[in-house]
Amino acid sequence: MRITFGITWAAALVGLANSVAQSLAFAKPAENARAAAAAYYDSETGFTFSEYKVAYTLTSNVVVRIAAPSTATSGSAYPVVLQVVVPNGVGWGGIAWAGNMIKNPLTVAWANGNAAVLSSRWATSHSTPTMYTGATYEKLTTGNRVNGTHWQFTAVCNGCTSYAGSSGTIIVNPKGNNRLAFAFSASKPSSPSSNTSSIPVHDSPVYWNHDFSSGANANFADLVTRNGGHNNEFGNGTSL
Numbered sequence: 001m002r003i004t005f006g007i008t009w010a011a012a013l014v015g016l017a018n019s020v021a022q023s024l025a026f027a028k029p030a031e032n033a034r035a036a037a038a039a040y041y042d043s044e045t046g047f048t049f050s051e052y053k054v055a056y057t058l059t060s061n062v063v064v065r066i067a068a069p070s071t072a073t074s075g076s077a078y079p080v081v082l083q084v085v086v087p088n089g090v091g092w093g094g095i096a097w098a099g100n101m102i103k104n105p106l107t108v109a110w111a112n113g114n115a116a117v118l119s120s121r122w123a124t125s126h127s128t129p130t131m132y133t134g135a136t137y138e139k140l141t142t143g144n145r146v147n148g149t150h151w152q153f154t155a156v157c158n159g160c161t162s163y164a165g166s167s168g169t170i171i172v173n174p175k176g177n178n179r180l181a182f183a184f185s186a187s188k189p190s191s192p193s194s195n196t197s198s199i200p201v202h203d204s205p206v207y208w209n210h211d212f213s214s215g216a217n218a219n220f221a222d223l224v225t226r227n228g229g230h231n232n233e234f235g236n237g238t239s240l
């Protein structure tokens with residue numbers, strides 16, 4: 001009798017825990033956002049990234065890592081290396097570099113087969129963003145993979161951290177906190193092999209203040225080359 005009672009309660013508790021986990025997975029993740037970012041050294045690529053973990057479910061995070069040249073200033077455009085690690089439940093995910101949807105570079109990505117597809121977008125309204133040529137991406141030969149639990153990309157971006165604002169060029173501060181946002185959907189883009197695919201609308205975006213200063217790299221250009229990158233014209237915001 002006591003055993004039956006115990007098992008019944010145990011089963012009820014497991015059920016309750018599962019339903020809490022499920023509702024948290026679909027709850028507004030913005031409420032989970034914390035401030036700042038910590039330094040993360042990636043032994044695979046050699047970059048030191050500023051890292052922020054966006055809580056996706058009770059047990060999984062989207063990890064956003066940004067590395068910048070230590071010489072970068074708020075006075076001129078600079079490249080970044082962006083590394084994002086995403087649980088397979090995410091159909092597409094995107095970073096908004098000024099923390100909102102409209103009029104800032106949007107880095108959109110999704111898994112297709114054994115690689116991530118990167119898509120540069122821009123929105124002028126709260127509807128499907130169009131392609132954006134002001135930011136260019138080059139995936140490195142390291143730090144890109146898809147496995148049974150996650151997909152991950154590592155890419156140089158020129159133009160993610162500088163763009164035309166309504167009154168002149170805006171440069172994301174390489175030495176301080178910047179408000180970023182991550183938008184995502186559990187649904188995949190309709191044509192995942194094409195980076196111009198249309199994408200389904202997202203759930204509630206997550207916001208945080210990302211401290212870029214912990215991802216300053218003295219040997220940035222050298223590390224890009226060592227990881228298969230070809231960009232030798234850092235800083236002009238357009239070349240790759």
Ligand code: HEM
Nearest residue numbers: 094095096100101102106126127128181183199200201205
């Ligand atoms: C099919 C594509 C998309 C549609 C239809 C869409 C639609 C919308 C709508 C209707 C809102 C307003 C929500 C509200 O006020 O409650 C919104 C907000 C937002 N979206 Fe999107 N979105 C799309 C793609 C994206 C992408 C690709 C990103 C980023 C990579 C993004 C980032 C954001 C952010 C950060 C907000 C909140 C801040 C703001 O309102 O600007 N969206 N979106």
